[in-house]
Amino acid sequence: MVKIALAGGTSEVGHEILDALVATGKHDITLLSRQNTTPEDAVDGTTWVKVDYQDHQTLVHALQGVHTVLSFVDAPRDQDGAAQKALIDAAVAAGVKRFAPSVADSLQAPPHYLRELNKDKKVLEYSLFQCGLFLNYLGYPHKTTKHMALFESCLDLEHRRDIVFEGYDQPGTAAGRISLVTVQDLAAIMARTVESDGEWPRVGGLHANATTLAELLALVKKIKGKPFQVETLKLDDLRAMHITSSRVPMVPHRSVPPGMVERFSRMFLSNIFLKISAADGGWGVSDEWNSIFPDHEFTSIEAFLTEVCAGKE
Numbered sequence: 214m215v216k217i218a219l220a221g222g223t224s225e226v227g228h229e230i231l232d233a234l235v236a237t238g239k240h241d242i243t244l245l246s247r248q249n250t251t252p253e254d255a256v257d258g259t260t261w262v263k264v265d266y267q268d269h270q271t272l273v274h275a276l277q278g279v280h281t282v283l284s285f286v287d288a289p290r291d292q293d294g295a296a297q298k299a300l301i302d303a304a305v306a307a308g309v310k311r312f313a314p315s316v317a318d319s320l321q322a323p324p325h326y327l328r329e330l331n332k333d334k335k336v337l338e339y340s341l342f343q344c345g346l347f348l349n350y351l352g353y354p355h356k357t358t359k360h361m362a363l364f365e366s367c368l369d370l371e372h373r374r375d376i377v378f379e380g381y382d383q384p385g386t387a388a389g390r391i392s393l394v395t396v397q398d399l400a401a402i403m404a405r406t407v408e409s410d411g412e413w414p415r416v417g418g419l420h421a422n423a424t425t426l427a428e429l430l431a432l433v434k435k436i437k438g439k440p441f442q443v444e445t446l447k448l449d450d451l452r453a454m455h456i457t458s459s460r461v462p463m464v465p466h467r468s469v470p471p472g473m474v475e476r477f478s479r480m481f482l483s484n485i486f487l488k489i490s491a492a493d494g495g496w497g498v499s500d501e502w503n504s505i506f507p508d509h510e511f512t513s514i515e516a517f518l519t520e521v522c523a524g525k526e
């Protein structure tokens with residue numbers, strides 16, 4: 214049994230992971246949330262604790278006896294990582310053993326804070342879980358998640374159309390690579406990491422699938438057995454957030470005010486394409502967790518999309 218605190222108690226991604234943790238029937242799990250609990254929020258086998266990230270003592274109290282903190286605090290909305298930094302400080306004060314910040318870019322503030330904290334000696338064991346983009350989005354509108362809302366992506370299987378960026382099909386370059394993993398695979402691995410005795414790797418890459426937009430397009434053409442209509446965006450246009458395609462995949466995430474969805478979606482598409490096309494190798498991830506759990510079989514892109522296209526989910 215591990216005493217776990219899951220921060221960002223109402224997180225959609227967090228609840229996908231929570232299901233896997235609860236299913237083991239082994240752990241004592243506390244959900245830390247800024248919200249008051251409601252009967253709909255109650256999850257069997259868990260305890261709900263309301264927290265204020267600006268109140269150090271309340272946080273320390275909530276973390277008494279906790280071994281592992283898994284944070285799903287929405288990184289983009291946590292200004293300068295203030296909430297996650299407060300959580301780290303409280304975890305240290307409460308004697309927490311392990312900490313996983315929100316699945317995030319290692320350049321963001323909380324990972325940097327953890328690195329600094331452990332610079333001279335280990336103060337708090339941590340791992341930066343990195344998994345790339347959730348494959349589940351490519352299956353939209355098919356529902357392949359329980360809690361996480363899915364949105365349309367550039368690759369539209371239903372209408373057989375795709376949006377790519379210039380140079381996406383240039384052979385022999387590292388640029389354009391992207392890592393994809395199902396949220397179920399992330400949940401399965403996280404559930405195992407919680408139980409593992411060995412020291413967590415500081416960078417915890419989860420390498421399920423690496424592909425390029427060109428390989429992805431070729432794969433869906435094969436699965437569907439039909440051609441796709443493809444629109445190409447220029448990188449200079451993306452840098453200016455100028456999207457010239459006939460459609461912009463909308464990302465109506467609950468954190469985005471309705472009036473901002475259009476602008477957010479343009480920014481999201483630009484950022485993702487610029488990240489994938491980066492000359493330093495695109496959006497790849499390392500494979501530390503694969504080495505620790507070599508027997509885990511990740512869902513392949515082909516198996517996932519074939520099943521989605523067959524309408525079975």
Ligand SMILES: NC(=O)c1ccc[n+]([C@@H]2O[C@H](COP(=O)([O-])OP(=O)(O)OC[C@H]3O[C@@H](n4cnc5c(N)ncnc54)[C@H](OP(=O)(O)O)[C@@H]3O)[C@@H](O)[C@H]2O)c1
Pocket residue numbers: 220221222223224225226227245246247248266285286287288289290291292296315316317344345346347467468
């Ligand atoms: N790689 C991918 O494909 C992918 C996809 C989706 C998400 N993500 C990442 O996964 C993480 C969780 O995403 P999600 O979709 O589950 O997020 P979410 O549901 O929008 O929010 C997570 C939780 O963070 C808490 N929160 C929000 N703003 C906060 C603030 N300013 N201070 C403190 N807590 C705050 C809220 O919990 P309470 O109100 O209960 O406190 C919220 O429910 C994010 O960092 C996101 O970037 C990655």
